[in-house]
Amino acid sequence: MSGHGFLILDFGSQVTQLIARRLREMGYYSEIKHFGYPTEEIKKSNYDGIILSGGPHSVYQEGAPYRSIKELVGIAPIMGICYGMQLICHDLGGKVESAKSREYGFKTVTWSKSPFVDGVMSQPVWMSHGDVVVSVPQGYQVIAETDDHPAAMEKDLVFAVQFHPEVVHTQRGDEILNYFIGKTKAKKNWQVDDFLKSIQDRVLAEVGTQQNILCALSGGVDSSVLAVMLTRIFGKERVYCVFVNNGLLRKNEYEKVIQSYESLGLNLHPVDASESFLQSLAGISDPEKKRKTVGRVFIDVFDAAVKKIQADDHVEIHFLAQGTLYPDVIESVSTTGSSVTIKSHHNVGGLPEKLNFKLLEPFRMLFKDEVRQLGKALKLSDELINRHPFPGPGLSIRVIGEVTAEKLAILKEADAIYIDYLKEKGLYEKIWQAFCVLTPVQTVGVMGDGRTYDSVLAVRAVTASDGMTADWFEFHTRDLREISSRITNKVKGVSRVVYDITSKPPATIEWE
Numbered sequence: 001m002s003g004h005g006f007l008i009l010d011f012g013s014q015v016t017q018l019i020a021r022r023l024r025e026m027g028y029y030s031e032i033k034h035f036g037y038p039t040e041e042i043k044k045s046n047y048d049g050i051i052l053s054g055g056p057h058s059v060y061q062e063g064a065p066y067r068s069i070k071e072l073v074g075i076a077p078i079m080g081i082c083y084g085m086q087l088i089c090h091d092l093g094g095k096v097e098s099a100k101s102r103e104y105g106f107k108t109v110t111w112s113k114s115p116f117v118d119g120v121m122s123q124p125v126w127m128s129h130g131d132v133v134v135s136v137p138q139g140y141q142v143i144a145e146t147d148d149h150p151a152a153m154e155k156d157l158v159f160a161v162q163f164h165p166e167v168v169h170t171q172r173g174d175e176i177l178n179y180f181i182g183k184t185k186a187k188k189n190w191q192v193d194d195f196l197k198s199i200q201d202r203v204l205a206e207v208g209t210q211q212n213i214l215c216a217l218s219g220g221v222d223s224s225v226l227a228v229m230l231t232r233i234f235g236k237e238r239v240y241c242v243f244v245n246n247g248l249l250r251k252n253e254y255e256k257v258i259q260s261y262e263s264l265g266l267n268l269h270p271v272d273a274s275e276s277f278l279q280s281l282a283g284i285s286d287p288e289k290k291r292k293t294v295g296r297v298f299i300d301v302f303d304a305a306v307k308k309i310q311a312d313d314h315v316e317i318h319f320l321a322q323g324t325l326y327p328d329v330i331e332s333v334s335t336t337g338s339s340v341t342i343k344s345h346h347n348v349g350g351l352p353e354k355l356n357f358k359l360l361e362p363f364r365m366l367f368k369d370e371v372r373q374l375g376k377a378l379k380l381s382d383e384l385i386n387r388h389p390f391p392g393p394g395l396s397i398r399v400i401g402e403v404t405a406e407k408l409a410i411l412k413e414a415d416a417i418y419i420d421y422l423k424e425k426g427l428y429e430k431i432w433q434a435f436c437v438l439t440p441v442q443t444v445g446v447m448g449d450g451r452t453y454d455s456v457l458a459v460r461a462v463t464a465s466d467g468m469t470a471d472w473f474e475f476h477t478r479d480l481r482e483i484s485s486r487i488t489n490k491v492k493g494v495s496r497v498v499y500d501i502t503s504k505p506p507a508t509i510e511w512e
Helices: 016-025 041-043 083-092 173-179 192-207 221-234 255-263 274-281 287-313 324-333 352-354 367-379 403-422 477-488
Strands: 006-010 030-034 049-052 078-081 095-111 122-135 140-144 150-155 159-160 213-217 239-245 267-271 319-320 359-361 433-447 448-465 494-501
Touching: 006 016, 016 173, 049 083, 049 173, 049 324, 078 083, 083 095, 083 122, 083 159, 095 150, 095 367, 122 150, 192 221, 192 359, 192 367, 213 221, 213 287, 221 239, 221 255, 221 319, 221 367, 239 255, 239 287, 255 267, 255 359, 267 287, 274 287, 403 433, 403 448, 403 477, 433 494, 448 477, 477 494
Parallel strands: 006 030, 006 049, 049 078, 078 159, 213 239, 213 319, 239 267, 319 359, 448 494
Antiparallel strands: 095 122, 095 140, 140 150, 150 159, 433 448
């Protein structure tokens, strides 16, 4: 691999990983480090450029993440994004203040020096900040503004923007990143084959030639790609794949997934624990408690499954492999000590202590689309690779409130009708994620001249490239009409269907 790529210093933004992802898509190696990564280590690595991420703090807030910009200037070209721009200003003598009105969502910036090849001087961008730059450091030039404040500045090899070019909402964001890359000596040095080989090499080095792996399968893209990759590296005699039916899967999914895994030649050990999960969820309505309950039972079921495998096959298991992705991690834990926890994920943290395994998470810093690229490199089927994401806690977080067998049956039937319609009309692969949510709201309806009082079902469909941000899918009216008609006519217990038109942010993709 030629060149040393880009260092991204993470100041706690929920979308820091998108910066690395954009750069990798553009063909440049990049890696993320804690904002306090030692200066001497940065110098040793000889990076092509350094990018300072956004973050949720104010530069004036007590305990806010800080590092000296003066120390970084001269090591490599620097780009600041959002908090990164504010920190550059604050540390080099500019002025940052709390905004009278927070700049959040879409804003239009006007450039005095266009970063675009075609010279366009105005563009919509995505902002999310409470502080604003009032004056830039001496010698710096403001090269873009909103109606109220500086939106971009530069001086020599330092470039900073107040908005987020890494999110899909900012138009031509890659071109803005490319403007910064033009200040560096970086050469394109990253492609998916390199990506796959580096992960395989890292896994080989970590696991060695003798130790065995237990792979936790969910039926989704991430764990499936992981299981196939590990089986091809170590052979099926060393990779034991456990697939748990928690009773929270889609209609007939347990049987379908088993058939799929057997066709892939995996060493599969299916476990039907649906009754245990349902009993444990009885009486629980709080979404976080539901997630944690699913996680706890999952561990207990796995513990029993592993003991059976070890007893039956007379083997010792050393590693637990999971298809954990970066969005799971960033929403569940603070990777830098500065980001904000959104919600817990059942497969993030905690398992090694209970099961006494070393944890193997090769995809922990990847996004869904990158795992799909790995799947293609492994020559897996499009049907498997393009499967919509499905949450670890399954349908338990798509039944709002307490989970019961009756509610699950209603939701499974409605969801099957919805997904089948999308596939029938060629819409499934145009959508990042689609699902139904059974709400606790009941409304009056009329069926067959009789009065009903049944549940409101919400339908959700979003477009995204990574899951960190998403927008609702714009169905044609005739599609929504047909979806509603099929569900209300065929699913007993649903009196009304509504469509969710909320983006992420401010919402999350799942309702719980």
